[in-house]
Amino acid sequence: MEKIKSLSDLKRIKSQVQEKLDLREKSEQVENLIQIRVAMATCGIAAGSKETMNYFIEHLAENGINAVVTQTGCMGYCYAEPTVEITKPGKEPIVFGHVTPEKAEEIIQKYLKHDELVEGIIPVNYNTI
Amino acid sequence: MNYKMHILVCGGTGCRASASAQIITRLEECLRDKNLEDEVQVIATGCFGFCEKGPIVKIMPDNTFYVQVKPDDAEEIVNEHIIKGRKVERLLYKDPERKVAVSDSKHMGFYKKQLRIALRNCGFIDPENIEEYIARDGYSALAKCLTEMKPEEVIAEIKLSGLRGRGGAGFPTGMKWEFASKYQADQKYVVCNADEGDPGAFMDRSIMEGDPHSIIEAMAICGYSIGATKGLVYIRAEYPLAIHRLQVAIKQAKEFGLLGENIFGTGFHFDIEIRYGAGAFVCGEETALIHSMEGQRGEPTMKPPFPAEAGYLNRPTNVNNVETLANIPVIITRGANWFNKIGTERSKGTKVFALAGKINNVGLIEVPMGTTLREVIYEIGGGIKNGKKFKAVQTGGPSGGCLTEKHLDVPIDFDNLLASGSMMGSGGMIVMDEDDCMVSVAKFYLDFTVEESCGKCTPCRVGNKRLYEILDKITQGKGTMEDLDTLQNLSQVIKDTALCGLGQTSPNPVLSTLNNFYDEYVAHIRDHKCPAGKCKALLSFHIDPELCIGCGLCARNCPVDAIVGERKSPHFIDTSKCIKCGTCIEKCKFKAISTR
Numbered sequence: 097m098e099k100i101k102s103l104s105d106l107k108r109i110k111s112q113v114q115e116k117l118d119l120r121e122k123s124e125q126v127e128n129l130i131q132i133r134v135a136m137a138t139c140g141i142a143a144g145s146k147e148t149m150n151y152f153i154e155h156l157a158e159n160g161i162n163a164v165v166t167q168t169g170c171m172g173y174c175y176a177e178p179t180v181e182i183t184k185p186g187k188e189p190i191v192f193g194h195v196t197p198e199k200a201e202e203i204i205q206k207y208l209k210h211d212e213l214v215e216g217i218i219p220v221n222y223n224t225i
Numbered sequence: 226m227n228y229k230m231h232i233l234v235c236g237g238t239g240c241r242a243s244a245s246a247q248i249i250t251r252l253e254e255c256l257r258d259k260n261l262e263d264e265v266q267v268i269a270t271g272c273f274g275f276c277e278k279g280p281i282v283k284i285m286p287d288n289t290f291y292v293q294v295k296p297d298d299a300e301e302i303v304n305e306h307i308i309k310g311r312k313v314e315r316l317l318y319k320d321p322e323r324k325v326a327v328s329d330s331k332h333m334g335f336y337k338k339q340l341r342i343a344l345r346n347c348g349f350i351d352p353e354n355i356e357e358y359i360a361r362d363g364y365s366a367l368a369k370c371l372t373e374m375k376p377e378e379v380i381a382e383i384k385l386s387g388l389r390g391r392g393g394a395g396f397p398t399g400m401k402w403e404f405a406s407k408y409q410a411d412q413k414y415v416v417c418n419a420d421e422g423d424p425g426a427f428m429d430r431s432i433m434e435g436d437p438h439s440i441i442e443a444m445a446i447c448g449y450s451i452g453a454t455k456g457l458v459y460i461r462a463e464y465p466l467a468i469h470r471l472q473v474a475i476k477q478a479k480e481f482g483l484l485g486e487n488i489f490g491t492g493f494h495f496d497i498e499i500r501y502g503a504g505a506f507v508c509g510e511e512t513a514l515i516h517s518m519e520g521q522r523g524e525p526t527m528k529p530p531f532p533a534e535a536g537y538l539n540r541p542t543n544v545n546n547v548e549t550l551a552n553i554p555v556i557i558t559r560g561a562n563w564f565n566k567i568g569t570e571r572s573k574g575t576k577v578f579a580l581a582g583k584i585n586n587v588g589l590i591e592v593p594m595g596t597t598l599r600e601v602i603y604e605i606g607g608g609i610k611n612g613k614k615f616k617a618v619q620t621g622g623p624s625g626g627c628l629t630e631k632h633l634d635v636p637i638d639f640d641n642l643l644a645s646g647s648m649m650g651s652g653g654m655i656v657m658d659e660d661d662c663m664v665s666v667a668k669f670y671l672d673f674t675v676e677e678s679c680g681k682c683t684p685c686r687v688g689n690k691r692l693y694e695i696l697d698k699i700t701q702g703k704g705t706m707e708d709l710d711t712l713q714n715l716s717q718v719i720k721d722t723a724l725c726g727l728g729q730t731s732p733n734p735v736l737s738t739l740n741n742f743y744d745e746y747v748a749h750i751r752d753h754k755c756p757a758g759k760c761k762a763l764l765s766f767h768i769d770p771e772l773c774i775g776c777g778l779c780a781r782n783c784p785v786d787a788i789v790g791e792r793k794s795p796h797f798i799d800t801s802k803c804i805k806c807g808t809c810i811e812k813c814k815f816k817a818i819s820t821r
Contacts (some may be wrong), residue, residue, distance in 0.1 A: 099480075099481060099482030100364075100481050100482045100483060100489070101482060101489070101490045102489055102490050103368045103372050103489060106359065106364055106365065106368050106489070109356070109359055110359050110360060110362075110365070113356040113357070113359055113360040114360045115227060116227065116228075116356070116357070116360065117350070117357060117360040117361065118227075119227070119228065119229075119230075119231055119285055119286050120231055120233075120285050120286075120349060122286060123285040123286035123287065123288045124288070126286065126287075126288055133310075135310075136308070136309060136310050137309060137310075149229075153227075153229055164286045164287075165229070165286070166286055166287045166310065167309075167310035168310040168311075169309050169310050169311045
């Protein structure tokens with residue numbers, strides 16, 4: 097183990113390990129962050145939702161987006177898997193269908209960064225309790 | 226790659242007793258089976274505080290709070306929640322009033338009013354991993370002190386924060402440090418008092434189990450401020466897990482160079498050793514603690530000289546309690562002016578309480594000073610068990626007093642509790658309901674102090690024993706009204722003349738119950754009745770002829786053949802033979818037997 101010999105050593109180690117706790121820190125204030133829910137039921141997984149979820153997890157930070165990625169069950173849009181529901185703080189959730197990694201990139205660049213809507217939005221017309 | 230999900234499992238003593246270690250093993254097995262071990266991390270944390278419903282398992286990032294989890298639930302959690310993203314409904318906490326499942330801790334009544342400063346990392350980080358502590362700003366307070374502040378500036382900051390000792394007496398911490406810093410010596414010592422002895426109090430243990438590095442960091446800060454290079458943690462040997470976590474933490478801090486020689490390259494040295502106590506209550510008193518560490522008998526001595534002048538090995542020594550120390554790093558990083566905005570005028574910050582007794586949510590809580598007893602007992606504690614009526618709450622452990630209904634709206638702080646006839650103590654809070662006899666409660670605490678008195682001074686050694694005997698006599702129905710005056714006078718004499726804090730406070734349960742429940746004492750003496758129905762000597766057993774069908778079950782089970790009667794006709798109890806064991810009440814299927 098390398099020794100911490102100065103304040104800058106401590107800061108360096110802190111920045112290295114902070115990422116590991118990032119997930120926990122964020123979940124404490126989830127309502128202030130963008131929430132991305134990837135449908136991961138059988139239909140979703142068969143259609144490749146795992147790659148989609150990984151794509152989001154790996155590419156959000158490098159784009160400077162503070163978001164929490166969680167998985168959820170089947171949303172009922174099995175025809176449009178992988179489906180992803182995105183909730184920005186204080187806004188209504190939006191469901192995107194057929195989200196391949198390429199689509200995910202488009203969502204990151206357009207919707208998450210600039211609030212521009214992209215093709216493939218599924219109108220949500222039911223209520224949940 | 227980073228993990229996608231974290232599963233936090235409580236690794237505190239309470240939850241480990243309910244097999245939380247096996248839950249971790251099973252979760253890891255299930256994750257390996259599904260090839261998820263690189264995506265989901267399982268972490269053993271410190272205490273979440275909600276011990277009533279332990280073991281606790283928390284899933285991040287969706288912040289799901291599972292209660293009373295068993296090792297066999299691991300598979301369902303992995304298959305349902307982790308893989309399919311569906312919450313396991315039956316393991317969620319049910320709001321007792323609204324009868325609905327609450328999925329995250331923020332919406333639970335238990336957590337709503339809490340402000341966790343001393344417990345900030347408990348239930349959040351892995352206590353055996355120094356990196357997680359560093360990620361939460363750990364050791365940055367020490368770095369700030371060593372590189373940017375002079376020792377007297379650190380002391381001034383602590384004084385400005387208004388922090389008072391959390392071990393019982395509430396002495397201002399900054400002043401204590403200042404005294405120790407004024408004396409010159411070849412060696413000074415920083416002592417952490419982890420001899421937590423109050424029955425039902427477990428906040429210090431939980432902090433050491435859940436966040437041991439905060440204690441190490443604070444001790445080093447104290448060492449820098451008062452000019453000490455040696456730290457000692459005096460911990461009771463009955464806390465094996467806390468000892469283990471401290472040992473691991475000290476080792477890691479040394480490996481990282483955060484303890485030892487030349488910390489942060491500033492030329493400051495500091496080392497910590499652990500000393501084990503044998504569990505004597507009096508060793509929580511600082512002079513007795515110091516004698517115990519020196520290998521002497523654990524007996525207190527007169528102050529002055531205070532430990533700040535002549536403590537361990539006759540050198541200047543600063544003794545602070547665990548919870549007090551846990552507040553120090555935050556005060557340095559966030560600033561005294563942040564800390565002193567929390568709390569009441571003369572009691573700043575928060576206080577950790579261990580809720581126990583007849584309360585729905587037994588557990589560990591931390592609230593800002595000034596929170597009322599009502600908020601603590603009803604909103605956080607969830608009220609009295611089984612819908613019974615609140616009778617009293619004992620604060621401050623065996624040295625505290627019983628507070629009643631009329632004190633429920635008193636804002637809790639050091640001075641208000643003292644004014645109400647109790648004290649803060651270390652923060653134990655034992656709740657009693659209508660079934661508790663207050664004379665018996667006073668007797669119970671006296672029994673404890675008589676047992677734990679070191680015997681050095683006469684008022685405590687003999688006086689407490691006499692108090693106990695009088696209380697015992699009253700519970701037997703043999704007390705006289707004069708006894709009440711004797712209790713009052715003797716208590717006052719013990720308070721005024723005992724050598725140390727143990728004796729000076731031990732009559733508190735007697736005095737406070739006399740003050741608040743005088744009628745209950747009188748009922749025992751004059752009417753030979755125990756209103757709560759606890760004192761066996763004052764009860765008489767009785768069979769209701771209307772309800773008794775004459776089955777004879779009670780008579781067959783009575784160990785002294787005190788029950789007589791023909792089959793199929795009502796039975797009778799011969800009170801001269803009855804030993805009041807209660808077996809008949811347990812056996813009767815028709816609730817025909819009662820006490821009065």
